[in-house]
Amino acid sequence: MKILVDENMPYARELFSRTGEVVAVPGRPLPEAELRDASALMVRSVTPVNAALLADTPVKFVGTATAGTDHVDQASLQAAGIGFSAAPGCNAIAVVEYVFSALLLLAERDGFALRDRTVGIVGVGNVGSRLQARLEAWGVKTLLCDPPRADRGDTGPFHTLETLVAQADILTFHTPLNKEGRYKSWHLADAALLMALRPDTILINACRGPVVDNAALLEVLKMRGDLRVVLDVWEPEPDLSLDLLARVDIATAHIAGYTLEGKARGTTQVFEAWSAFIGQPQQVALESLLPPPEFSSITLHGELDQATLKRLAHLVYDVRRDDAPLRKAAGQPGEFDRLRRQYEERREWSSLQVICDNAASASMLKQLGFRVSLQGQPSSLPE
Structure with a gap:
């Protein structure tokens, strides 16, 4: 075959x-x-x-x-x-950590505490639900918008998109792309929504480019210098707007989900489905495929604050490493795809073991996805 x-x-x-x-x-x-x-x-x-x-x-x-x-x-x-x-959910952790990395960077740059902000999450599936869990573990208030789940009667509480626009300091999109129908997400963030955002809102799109109307976003950014924008996905790809690129705060080439773990999960999930399809079912242990990480462990003394969390997170992945190459290569034919094709290896937070002498810090880091251990005790994997 x-x-x-x-x-x-x-x-x-x-x-x-x-x-x-x-x-x-x-x-x-x-x-x-x-x-x-x-x-x-x-x-x-x-x-x-x-x-x-x-x-x-x-x-x-x-x-x-x-x-x-x-x-x-x-x-x-x-x-x-x-x-x-x-491969549903294969790269969910990767996208969550991309968003968290970007938020920690903007928080340091602009001098705010993430715990003082309200994050509106649009789309609460594999990515959105994990992002909610990690943000709330860190003490961040979240507002959820997911009409399909709300209509099914799932546990929320869920809010309207209008409520998120009116109340959230940070608005992040994690929806599938639906071009029509009751749950249409094509241009969900249109000119009217973008103009209605609260002053100094951070807008993040790491799902599908056309969920945010890029032409409208460009025009709004020309009028509103207060907005801060993180875009990993674009409309269209790979021929993104260079004018828009120049106006966003963090720009990457559709790589939010590109951890080695996420890619490996995608491959293994599809392989397992294929092997079952042909009557030769096989299970694959993800750990058996992955190489040792560049940084395997680090020791943390005392309590965990936002600055320390940023240093730990960026030790594994700093979103700036992917922002600069896109800006440098933008406009050159084939470069968007080359950046994705030749993507530098990136790991997830669970690849780093943090040895703590503070039980509260260890508990927090575990909830955030790191592998942790208290001094004198065995390593503990994140749940």
Whole structure:
């Protein structure tokens, strides 16, 4: 069996070779000739998958090593009897830590305590719920907006988007991209919403570019110098607006979810689905794939404050390392995709063990996702 895999899916060759011949190909553009004798196609978000792509091919299974699925026409796959799997939640921790890293950076730069701010979270799925948990563990008030969950009667409390706009100091989007219907998220943040934001609001988009109307955002930023903006996703990609890029505070190339752990989770989740699909179910231990981190442990004395948390978080990942390359490369053909394709290895906070002499600090760091131990006691993994 020939299995096509995106060349930027880590561990794909190692895993999928257990079940067939693996051919690694670019995701954008995908060499369609390779599909003529392929049994399976494993992609990332840069590869649109639809009926036209798979017409007259023997492909019987499509997997995307991503949480989002708006690039895959699932209805056409189902109609053609083609199996499908995504990787929900695979990069949720990575996105949460990206947002936290950005907030800690802005808090230090602008001189505010994160605990004094209210964060509005739009979309409370795998990412939003984890972000809520970590922010609240740190003592930050959150307001949640998730109409689908509210309509299902899920535990909230959930608020309207208008309430978040009126009350939140920080507004961060973590929704899927729906272009139509009751829960449409296309241009959810339009000109009217952007103009209604409270003074000095921090706006973050790390889900899908068109959730925020980028043309409207540019015009609003020309009028409102008080807003601070963090964009990891753009409209369109890869040809983002250079004018908008110059006006946002933190800009990255759709890499919020790009930790090594997150990528590996995506690959393993899709591999496990594929192996079950062909009747050869296999389970993969994520830890068996990952290399040792650059920094394995550090000792923390005393209580944990915001400045110390920032230093610990940025020891693992500082969002500025991804901001500067995008600004330098912007406008050069192919550079947006190159930054994603050649992305420097990045780990999650759980890769760092913090040895504490303060029980309260140890408890807090564990809730925030670090691996911790009290001096004289064994290491404790985050839950």
